[in-house]
Each structure stands twice: as structure tokens, then as C-alpha cells.
Amino acid sequence: MEDRRAEKSCEQACESLQRQDYEMALKHCTEALLSLGQYSMADCTGPCPLERERIKIESLLYRIASFLQLKNYGQADEDCRHVLGEGLAKGDGAFRAVLCCMQLKGKLQPVSTILAKSLTGESLNGMVTKDLTRLKTLLTETETEDRSASTGLLCWCRRVSDADSVAYPVLSCSTNYKCVRLCLMTKAFHFHSFTHSFVKFTLTATSNVLSGYHVEDLDEGSCNGWHFRPPPRGITSSEEYTLCKRFLEQGICRYGAQCTSAHSQEELAEWQKRYASRLIKLKQQNENKQLSGSYMETLIEKWMNSLSPEKVLSECIEGVKVEHNPDLSVTVNTKKSHQTWTFALTCKPARMLYRVALLYDAHRPHFSIIAISAGDSTTQVSQEVPENCQEWIGGKMAQNGLDHYVYKVGIAFNTEIFGTFRQTIVFDFGLEPVLMQRVMIDAASTEGNI
Known part of the structure; x- marks a missing residue:
């Protein structure tokens, strides 16, 4: 029988915090943490x-809020360093997933309110509030992002008994189909089963999937020659990065690689450079989104909200024959990889290709449209394609009364990291459903090739 003491104590801590009984909340938080410490990784009872x-x-988080209300600022800061160090250094998205789940359940607001009040009110006895401020920034970001997200989608996933499955709780039948289609589009899960309370998916290439944060950090490291740990997130200025006093004085830090402060002047300087590099990258991404985001976002939103999604996007449409080379799914065993796909779209009768676009945001930096040509089966005329093209707009090719028309589209992929990368290409002929093709490349290391 599963031991639920830790979970029960955590729930009681939340209830006590909402009742403003901070002493009791502190007691329950500590009980929950002590209970968790009794389990081993192989323990099946917990x-x-x-x-x-x-x-x-x-x-x-509940304990941090309780300590702040009880004016035990030192312990609050200690817990804050711990939760940031463990949560953000892992880079697997679990910390943000918990925050999203708490926000959806209404559990995050009491913590966020207390944190904001403490930081904007008294001086906390003059102590440095860098980590508390960073935590407040993360909570604020989570609350802001949640307002623009679909309110029916629960972000936290829980492992179930099936070895390679993940169960996603959903809140109502009206949101289930959105959840299913969103996961199919953005996460490339295979639909496994569906009930009123759970949508279950089987992960593909489980061991090779990297979260967005981890991919970004690895990508930055490989492309720019970074030598130290990825800097902590939740920073609003490069000046907020600091040196770890304990490490500099004693040569050791109990947080180790999870410490949110730099362990040398060189690491601090690199963090500041990486921050500047990330700002440039975000600016470029925003510029790309301004150019192409409207069409892509509108199409995805329409697909998600449609009662018949196959009438919005489809892998085959009448009158268009699709050929591709190589296969849509490719496996490579080198970290630095390059791949191109060529799609030949034969339209009979002839029809105009108005747009080609890449839909999937997470791996967008690795994919681009590199070539488009149009004509008949013997003669092709190249079309102008900008560098690093994510969306191509056509509709100007003269078809000259041909009974058929052939379009050839080249898609390129580049990476310098291991991982599983996916992209969805859409070919819009001005009618629905819009033709789409999914490509996937699995860059996986082999033994001795790391």
C-alpha cells in the first residue's frame, strides 16, 4: 500500500498557509520533507x-512563505537557494511544471503574494534578497504565462504503472481533444488510450527527448564554446549574477553544481556573456515570429479548436501526390549532423502553392526551408527563398495552362547536439485541409561516441 504521509502533510501545509496559520504550515512542511527523506529510489511503498x-x-515553497511571515528571513533565504538550486540546475522543466500545476490549482497565489509583500515592504533586516527576488520573478512569469494558456490543460504529469507511459490529468471533456491534439502537434506523442479522467500517451524515443531549456543550454554550449555550467534562469539583468562567497573562501560549496552563484571569476564572466548571447537570440526569434507567427498560430489554433481537425490539416489531400527523399524519419549517430529532405508535390489538375511554413516552435532553430522550385515534370523554375526561411509565401508562379504542376521543396536540418528533433511542414494550396508532412531526426550517440 502506498505511503501517502508526505503528500498528506504537504496538503495540510497548503491549507494552513491559506488559513494564515503559519506555525502549523511550517510544521506540516517539515513533516512532509522528513517523510520524503525516508524513501529510497527503489522504494515501492512511497x-x-x-x-x-x-x-x-x-x-x-510553502515553508519559504511561512518563514517570511514568521520573520525568519535567514531560513527562508536558505530554502530559497535550495529550491532554486535543485529546481533550475536540472534543466528538465520539472520545476516550472510544478509551478504551472500549483497555479492552475490556486496554490501558487498565497506563496507569490507573501513573497511580493515581503520584498516590497520591510527590508528583511538588511539581508541580500537576490534569490528571493529571483524566485518571485519565476512565480510572476508563471502566473503571467498561465493567463494566456488554455485553462483546461494541466501541466504536471504523473508516471503510471506502464513502463513507457505518462498520464495527463484533464479537467473536462471539452478540453480533452485540445489536449490530445496539442500533444500530438508539439510533443509527437502517440495516442494510447483515452478516458474521462486521463489521456495516456506512449513516449517515442523516451531516452533521447530533451526539454526546451536543456536543448537551449546544450546548443549554446556547443555553438559558442562555453566551458562552465549553464547560468541560472529567472535573471532580469546580467548584473544579478554573483560569486559564491562560500566557494571562494573555503573551496567547497554544499550546493555543488546546483549552486546559483558562480564558482570563479571566469564562470561569472561567461554567465554574463551567455546572458547577452541569449538576449540576441531571443530578439532574433521575436523578429522571426513577427514575420511568420500570425499564420502559424492561426492555423494551429484553428486545428486545435476544430471538431474535425482532419479537415484543417491532413497528411494527404485529393489531387496532390507527395513524394519525399529520404524517409521522413532519419537516425544518425553523430553529434554534428546535417540532413536535407526534398518533397515533390505533383498537382493534377494544376493548382497554386501559396505558402510553405514550419509549424513546430521548439526545434525551429534546427530546421529551415532552403529551396523551392515549380514547373512541370521536366522543367523547374527556382523561386526566391530567403536565408534561414521559416515561412515562404508564393502564389505568383505562372502555370501557363498546364494540366499538372510539380513543386519541389527542400528542407534542411542542422544540429551540433544529440537529441530527437521534429518538425511539421505545411504546404498551403489555399484550400482546406492544408497538406502537412512530419519529419523527425534522431541524433543518438553510440557507445564510445559521446
Whole structure:
């Protein structure tokens, strides 16, 4: 029988915090953390590892809020460093997933309110509030992002008994189909089963999937020659990065690689450079989104909200024959990889190709449209394609009364990291459903090739 003491104590801590009984909230938080410490990784009687992580993060956040209200600022700051160090250094998105889940359940607001009040009110006895401020920034970002997200989608996933499955709780039948289609589009999960309370998916290439944060950090490291740990997130200025006093004085830090402060002047300088590099990258991404985001976002939104999504996007449409070379799914075993796909679209009767676009945002930097040509089966005329093209707009090719028309589209992929990368290409002929093709490349290391 599963031991639920830790989960129960965490729930009691939340209830006590909402009742403003901070002493009792502190007691329950500590009980939850002590209970979690009794389980080993192989312990089958307690919560699963993902559930333990959720309980630990929630309990620490409730304890931080309680310490602040009880004016025990030193302990609050200590817990804050711990939750940031463990949560953000892992780079697997679990910390942000817990925050999203808490926000959806209404559990995040009391913590966020107390944190904001403490930082904008008294001086906390003059102590440095860098980590508390960083945590407040993350909570604010989570609350802001949640307002623009679909309110029916629960972000936290819980492992179930099936070895390679993940169960996604959903809040109502009206949101289930959105959840299914969103996951199919953006995460490339295979639909496994569906009930009123759970949507279950089987992960493809489980061991090779990297989160957005981890891919970005690895990508930055490989492309720019970074030598130190990725800098902590939640920073609003490069000046907020600091040196770890304990490490400089004693040569050791109990947080190790999870410390949110730099362990040398060289690491601090690199963090500041990486921050500047990330700002430039974000600016470029925003510029690309301004050019192409409207069409892509509108199409995805229409597909998600449609009662018949196959009438919006489809992998085959009448009158268009699709040929591709090589296969849509490719596996390579080198970290630095380059791949191109050529799609030949034969339209009979002839029809105009108005747009080609890449839909999937997460791996967008690795894919681009490199070539488009149009004509008949013997003669092709190249079309102008800008560098690093994510969306091509056509509709100007003269078809000269041909009974058929052939379009050839080249898609390129580049990476310098291992991982599984996916992209969805749409070919818009001005009618629905819009033709789409999915490509995937699995860059996986082999033994001895790391």
C-alpha cells in the first residue's frame, strides 16, 4: 500500500498557509520533507520519483512563505537557494511544471503574494534578497504565462504503472481533444488510450527527448564554446549574477553544481556573456515570429479548436501526390549532423502553392526551408527563398495552362547536439485541409561516441 504521509502533510501545509496559520504550515512542511527523506529510489511503498519531486518543491515553497511571515528571513533565504538550486540546475522543466500545476490549482497565489509583500515592504533586516527576488520573478512569469494558456490543460504529469507511459490529468471533456491534439502537434506523442479522467500517451524515443531549456543550454554550449555550467534562469539583468562567497573562501560549496552563484571569476564572466548571447537570440526569434507567427498560430489554433481537425490539416489531400527523399524519419549517430529532405508535390489538375511554413516552435532553430522550385515534370523554375526561411509565401508562379504542376521543396536540418528533433511542414494550396508532412531526426550517440 502506498505511503501517502508526505503528500498528506504537504496538503495540510497548503491549507494552513491559506488559513494564515503559519506555525502549523511550517510544521506540516517539515513533516512532509522528513517523510520524503525516508524513501529510497527503489522504494515501492512511497510516491513515485516525479511525485516526490512535486511534493518537495511545493513543501519548500510553502515553508519559504511561512518563514517570511514568521520573520525568519535567514531560513527562508536558505530554502530559497535550495529550491532554486535543485529546481533550475536540472534543466528538465520539472520545476516550472510544478509551478504551472500549483497555479492552475490556486496554490501558487498565497506563496507569490507573501513573497511580493515581503520584498516590497520591510527590508528583511538588511539581508541580500537576490534569490528571493529571483524566485518571485519565476512565480510572476508563471502566473503571467498561465493567463494566456488554455485553462483546461494541466501541466504536471504523473508516471503510471506502464513502463513507457505518462498520464495527463484533464479537467473536462471539452478540453480533452485540445489536449490530445496539442500533444500530438508539439510533443509527437502517440495516442494510447483515452478516458474521462486521463489521456495516456506512449513516449517515442523516451531516452533521447530533451526539454526546451536543456536543448537551449546544450546548443549554446556547443555553438559558442562555453566551458562552465549553464547560468541560472529567472535573471532580469546580467548584473544579478554573483560569486559564491562560500566557494571562494573555503573551496567547497554544499550546493555543488546546483549552486546559483558562480564558482570563479571566469564562470561569472561567461554567465554574463551567455546572458547577452541569449538576449540576441531571443530578439532574433521575436523578429522571426513577427514575420511568420500570425499564420502559424492561426492555423494551429484553428486545428486545435476544430471538431474535425482532419479537415484543417491532413497528411494527404485529393489531387496532390507527395513524394519525399529520404524517409521522413532519419537516425544518425553523430553529434554534428546535417540532413536535407526534398518533397515533390505533383498537382493534377494544376493548382497554386501559396505558402510553405514550419509549424513546430521548439526545434525551429534546427530546421529551415532552403529551396523551392515549380514547373512541370521536366522543367523547374527556382523561386526566391530567403536565408534561414521559416515561412515562404508564393502564389505568383505562372502555370501557363498546364494540366499538372510539380513543386519541389527542400528542407534542411542542422544540429551540433544529440537529441530527437521534429518538425511539421505545411504546404498551403489555399484550400482546406492544408497538406502537412512530419519529419523527425534522431541524433543518438553510440557507445564510445559521446
